[in-house]
Amino acid sequence: MDKNAEIALAEAVGRNVRARREEAGYTQEQVAEALGLQREAVARVERGTAIPTVVRLVELAELFNCNVDALLLESSIRADDQARAMAMMLDGLSLRDRQMLVKGLQELAARLREK
Template sequence: MARRPTGIGERIGKSIARERTARGLTQEQLAEIIGVEQETVSRFERGATLPPLMRLIQLADYFEVPLESLLRTSSSRVADEASDIASMLSKLDGQNRDFVRRWVAEMCDKLAKRR
């Protein structure tokens, strides 16, 4: 079983690695794109070094994701989870958003009754 990141550096690193690999990039390629050494990307992804704020903004811009998505990976805060769901819903048209909302409401009702 994979170890779940615990510190903010590890969570940010996991986010960066997830976004990089989703685009089929190597650490070396990402390093070249953002103007750092490959080892710097490696340190970011391992959580050994926190990226400076401006570098995080640069990464979010390059990955075309909200900055907060790099900061909140695997957060269990209800507000963060709700924000993640809202972000997913925003990519759907009105009919599909309504379908997902109804399905989620039904599932929540069923699961709440199982307690």
Template sequence: MPIRPTPPTDEAQDALLAARVGTAIAEQRRARGLTQAKLAEMIDLEQEAVSRWERGTRVPTLHRLQQLSDALECSVDHLLQRGSTRPDDQLANVANALSGLDADERTLVVDFVQQFTDMLKAKHAARTPRRE
């Protein structure tokens, strides 16, 4: 009988989400050419708070998420999608990553993703015992 992996604790999931949201904040800030200090000033906060969010050691409150989305000119959803494991959210992240690439570069990335997922599916299928 196969052993089921133990699901991560709430604390572990919270830490992972905090890190992913922090990464999204940092990416959006850099994409807009802002420093942590400038972003903090825009939302009337200390620079250290932005630094803690970006490092994933703290999570912004809902109010601060709304302020961040306004300052960074993106949706709250965009900041939260980075930490989501839902396929639709992950697909949106991939689509966002493709923006700004020319047609040939997008084709290259899509081909790579397709080949990589085919390889992983084949590997997964080889590990799964067949039922007869």
């Protein structure tokens, strides 16, 4: 993995950790306390300047009551992981809503390819 991909991955994981933390209603201080860390360590992960270990990802998933893959799938730079993340987003939607989203994604992808 090149350096730019590593940076993008760290930033995406950080965004997901932050989003999950906020959804769970925790502050950075509360997460740090629960994991035995300094608040700044949590902030570095959320900014993407530090990448959590596998053990830390499991601890975060337990704290946020989500699967570890929820923290990683949306962060992945691999197209097949991103496709699985999108499939999970469609789960629970009506057929009509899923079709609308797929059509919108197709149109957006076509526009982006034109650039």
